[in-house]
Amino acid sequence: MTILSAEAQSVNNVSFSSKQIDILEAYLELGLKQGVAGITLQKNAGHLKLSLGTIHYHFGGKKNHGLLDSALIYVSQESFKYISFNIEQQETNANFNGVSTYIHTLFDWVSIKQHHALFWIYYFYLSTYDERSRRFNQAYLDMVHQRLRAMIVMGQKKGFYPKFTIRQTLIDQLFTQIMGSLLLASHDPNKENFQRQEKSAIAACDTLIKAMS
Amino acid sequence: MTILSAEAQSVNNVSFSSKQIDILEAYLELGLKQGVAGITLQKNAGHLKLSLGTIHYHFGGKKNHGLLDSALIYVSQESFKYISFNIEQQETNANFNGVSTYIHTLFDWVSIKQHHALFWIYYFYLSTYDERSRRFNQAYLDMVHQRLRAMIVMGQKKGFYPKFTIRQTLIDQLFTQIMGSLLLASHDPNKENFQRQEKSAIAACDTLIKAMS
Numbered sequence: 001m002t003i004l005s006a007e008a009q010s011v012n013n014v015s016f017s018s019k020q021i022d023i024l025e026a027y028l029e030l031g032l033k034q035g036v037a038g039i040t041l042q043k044n045a046g047h048l049k050l051s052l053g054t055i056h057y058h059f060g061g062k063k064n065h066g067l068l069d070s071a072l073i074y075v076s077q078e079s080f081k082y083i084s085f086n087i088e089q090q091e092t093n094a095n096f097n098g099v100s101t102y103i104h105t106l107f108d109w110v111s112i113k114q115h116h117a118l119f120w121i122y123y124f125y126l127s128t129y130d131e132r133s134r135r136f137n138q139a140y141l142d143m144v145h146q147r148l149r150a151m152i153v154m155g156q157k158k159g160f161y162p163k164f165t166i167r168q169t170l171i172d173q174l175f176t177q178i179m180g181s182l183l184l185a186s187h188d189p190n191k192e193n194f195q196r197q198e199k200s201a202i203a204a205c206d207t208l209i210k211a212m213s
Numbered sequence: 214m215t216i217l218s219a220e221a222q223s224v225n226n227v228s229f230s231s232k233q234i235d236i237l238e239a240y241l242e243l244g245l246k247q248g249v250a251g252i253t254l255q256k257n258a259g260h261l262k263l264s265l266g267t268i269h270y271h272f273g274g275k276k277n278h279g280l281l282d283s284a285l286i287y288v289s290q291e292s293f294k295y296i297s298f299n300i301e302q303q304e305t306n307a308n309f310n311g312v313s314t315y316i317h318t319l320f321d322w323v324s325i326k327q328h329h330a331l332f333w334i335y336y337f338y339l340s341t342y343d344e345r346s347r348r349f350n351q352a353y354l355d356m357v358h359q360r361l362r363a364m365i366v367m368g369q370k371k372g373f374y375p376k377f378t379i380r381q382t383l384i385d386q387l388f389t390q391i392m393g394s395l396l397l398a399s400h401d402p403n404k405e406n407f408q409r410q411e412k413s414a415i416a417a418c419d420t421l422i423k424a425m426s
């Protein structure tokens with residue numbers, strides 16, 4: 001079992017004011033149109049009709065994370081809340097299908113919160129050269145790993161999967177398939193492609209689980 | 214079988230002068246340290262000790278693709294050359310292992326040409342909001358699809374795989390697994406992680422192929 005790093009814990013503990021959430025949402029919405037790399041604080045301020053000083057006040061200084069890191073923390077928290085809530089719903093009624101339920105919920109999130117999901121691909125690129133971003137993102141990836149394992153355990157308890165020892169190699173393979181499907185969904189963000197990627201990821205993960213069980 | 218789009222053909226047909234290659238290599242090397250999003254022509258010129266006018270001359274104007282598109286075309290061509298050459302080598306000696314050979318060669322490329330491979334993740338993000346980049350990248354992805362199919366066909370001819378009908382769903386699943394492994398390799402670019410992702414992708418693809426054959 002992965003133990004949450006200091007960064008993962010800090011991701012969980014940060015909370016945002018409603019003003020901060022407004023600014024982050026505007027930033028991510030703007031990113032959907034032109035990419036976040038080109039968004040200056042000035043542009044974001046203009047977009048929100050706020051002063052540059054106000055944005056600095058909310059995201060500058062030592063006590064706050066910057067806009068980019070805050071956006072990742074915010075997106076992580078929101079996606080986790082969304083996914084947890086929806087999985088719990090599906091557990092209580094009879095729709096629970098193990099890892100397929102997770103993938104389906106994840107793609108619902110991608111469809112509904114495109115400005116969050118697509119931003120995440122940028123964060124992956126940022127992580128290729130920025131050590132701090134990598135640690136933040138890794139903290140989130142660790143949580144996804146734990147979630148995947150939990151989905152199989154729950155599936156076993158409910159009799160949906162046979163009882164087998166869940167090896168880390170299986171979790172890694174499922175995780176890679178799901179990350180790949182998110183990347184390819186984001187690459188061409190439209191409903192048809194989302195459905196295609198979701199279906200393909202569900203089928204592949206199903207095959208991978210069956211082969212290991 | 215996918216038919217190459219006009220963009221795929223144009224990707225194949227562009228050729229670069231040695232001066233242009235020097236500029237692209239410098240741009241990609243600089244991107245490895247600070248990300249390509251923040252690189253201005255000015256910075257790249259400074260890095261190369263060239264004048265801004267020289268870079269404009271080589272990558273500006275209607276007859277040329279811009280620096281970003283040129284970098285993608287260059288990276289596509291180079292990776293394709295590298296991978297084709299190495300797969301042919303392994304075909305002639307007895308090391309050919311079908312899709313595993315492809316994955317191994319791909320990860321060799323990632324290790325040796327990190328500044329090319331990591332740039333590609335940025336291009337994926339660019340494709341989320343820029344239509345033109347998406348078409349260029351899609352052209353490259355189509356070629357990878359064709360390559361994957363060819364690896365299975367070749368594996369069947371050599372008796373490495375049993376003869377089965379290669380369905381598009383299998384190619385999609387392998388492709389997603391490999392893209393996911395590249396994303397996760399890039400996310401934490403070091404030798405140990407590259408080896409881990411390569412091993413995991415090979416095992417997963419092997420399982421997916423076996424299940425379909």
